[in-house]
Amino acid sequence: MSPAPLRLTLVRHAATAWNEGGRWQGLTDNPIGPNGEAQARALAAHLTPPYDLAFSSDLSRAVQTAELALPGHPLILDPRLREYHLGELEGLSAAEMQAHPGFAAWQADPWRTPAPGGNSLHALAASVRGWAEDLPDGARVIAFSHSIAVRTLLVDLFGLPLVPQPNYPIPYSLRVGHTERVELEREGQVWRKAESGGGTA
Structure with missing residues (x-):
């Protein structure tokens, strides 16, 4: 008998x-x-706790979202759910990034080449996928993370192509809005997407 599927939000x-x-x-x-704060409180109406496990990146914006959307629910902080480390590019606009002397080398192969002073998308994928693969079969799990981290996991799990985007430095065509929910299931070693939830903004 195959194990019960993991359900991950x-x-x-x-x-x-x-x-x-x-x-x-x-x-x-x-x-x-x-x-x-208003987005996170509005999200609460779209969630259906309790969850067997609730995780969050240990960065403040993820933790605060989780605490407002799931008040009182036990929360496990895991640094593997952190956002992409952009190094010297953090705090810049997309246009300002393009003026950085390390931008062109990174953009030539952002999957393998680290952002200046940061890491690569491949390193981020290894981190967040390692977290996902540690989740127990049959559990109902929710995790609060970040835009590039969530999309990198999806790219890695489903073998999605890297597609350079005009005026946008991350080569993903999919987007994830603030407080948007992505529903996944894992049965055995097979991952699949379930119905996704919209954001609240």
Whole structure:
């Protein structure tokens, strides 16, 4: 008999001031802003606790989103759910990134080449996929993470192509909005997407 499927809900954190100002955050530990607080509280109406396990990146914006959306629910902080480490590019707009002397080399192969002073998308994939593969069969799990981290997991799990984007430095065509939910299932070693949930913004 095959094990019961794992059911995983991935949630991107609510908005910060840098999000609203078009600044790329990476590992910079910004809190959510007033709009983000409203988004996180609104998210609560779309969740159906209790979950067997609730995880969050240990960065403030993910933790605060989780605490507002799941008040009182036990929360496990796991650094493997952190956002992409953009190094010297953190705090910059997309246009400002392009003026950085290390930008062109990174953009030539962002999957394998680290961002200047940061890491590669491949390293991020190894981190977040390692977390996902440790989840127990049959559990109902929710995890609060970050835009690039969530999308990198999806790219890695499903072998999605890297597609360069005009005026956008990450080569993913899929997007995940603030507090948007992505539903996945894992049966044995096979992952599949379930119905996804919209954001609240």
